[in-house]
């Protein structure tokens with residue numbers, strides 16, 4: 001049998017593509033290399049799946065071709081995604097920070113909705129079917145894996161990137177693209193935690209604090225992000241660390257340093273005001289009202305200041321005030337590296353959007369071959385933007401294919 005469409009990869013983009021193909025009544029087959037579909041999807045948002053964001057624009061992404069990105073995002077918007085999941089039994093709930101999560105807090109519900117939508121009109125999903133090569137003969141694609149060859153008029157590659165290879169995304173889609181002559185924008189891990197020199201902060205593992213992180217290169221501040229930082233056994237994670245990782249990697253060879261302001265809501269001279277109002281209370285108690293106790297103890301010891309001293313009673317020396325100010329407001333974090341692809345939420349780089357035909361995402365080098373999801377050179381910031389790209393790009397490609405069918 002010759003399918004209308006073979007989708008290679010049953011992750012977020014591949015499953016949404018199959019759902020749309022099913023809705024448009026294409027004869028579609030998803031070939032997923034792993035034993036189960038949507039493995040990475042189940043990990044999204046800490047298992048709660050941050051499926052999209054209340055405001056999505058091209059500014060939330062890095063990519064080499066902004067107008068195509070905008071077109072694709074508008075074609076199947078965040079509100080379309082919200083409606084889609086509602087329709088298929090996975091309502092999304094809007095949080096105060098603008099992120100939409102699975103309303104029941106389960107990524108599995110989002111996956112089930114996709115699978116239900118695929119079954120709706122009968123697209124096929126086959127697991128344990130890793131694709132090794134694609135060849136074209138007489139306008140028909142032969143898609144080959146271990147022990148199978150399948151044929152289709154169109155092929156959509158949704159094999160993901162290199163991040164979290166344990167979920168099945170091992171970069172094989174890039175090899176398929178390169179065989180058709182595609183140029184790959186250099187790939188690197190993005191949204192990946194920091195690992196540190198030594199274990200100074202390890203005792204804080206599990207604590208989350210609001211911070212302002214800034215990246216400094218040669219005495220110049222080049223990036224600032226404010227939000228939650230999570231201390232881990234091996235370093236720093238949470239949204240601000242994940243967002244900063246990519247910029248740090250780029251600046252690392254030029255001596256980039258990450259500094260943390262643990263009191264981001266205070267004005268520049270806010271610490272002085274706090275100390276003046278401290279009265280008889282000890283430093284440890286005053287700071288304990290602003291920060292978790294374990295962090296206060298660590299920062300006091302790093303600043304070599306006795307926590308029993310009373311700042312309101314002028315018991316701190318000028319040097320002590322200075323080193324305390326530095327520890328609390330501009331501490332250089334001992335960043336050694338990022339955790340790389342093993343823990344990256346996304347791969348930056350990939351199949352160049354400029355080599356795809358606009359919002360159809362069809363290859364300019366091989367008619368009938370399409371790409372969507374993380375395999376393409378588009379990566380978003382944290383907050384549901386990467387899944388929105390997966391949904392939008394998948395739908396965009398399938399609608400273009402349906403128009404040709």
Ligand SMILES: Cc1cc2nc3c(=O)[nH]c(=O)nc-3n(C[C@H](O)[C@H](O)[C@H](O)COP(=O)(O)OP(=O)(O)OC[C@H]3O[C@@H](n4cnc5c(N)ncnc54)[C@H](O)[C@@H]3O)c2cc1C
Nearest residue numbers: 009011012013033044045050131160168373374384386387
């Ligand atoms: C821990 C973690 C948490 C995340 N949380 C969020 C979040 O909350 N919100 C958000 O927006 N984004 C999140 N992301 C990013 C998001 O998961 C990705 O953007 C999204 O999964 C990309 O979808 P995809 O379909 O392109 O790739 P994937 O989901 O990686 O799917 C690719 C699929 O293709 C299969 N495959 C690969 N090669 C072949 C082959 N040769 N033959 C057959 N099958 C193949 C793989 O087995 C895999 O199932 C998170 C990522 C991680 C790692």
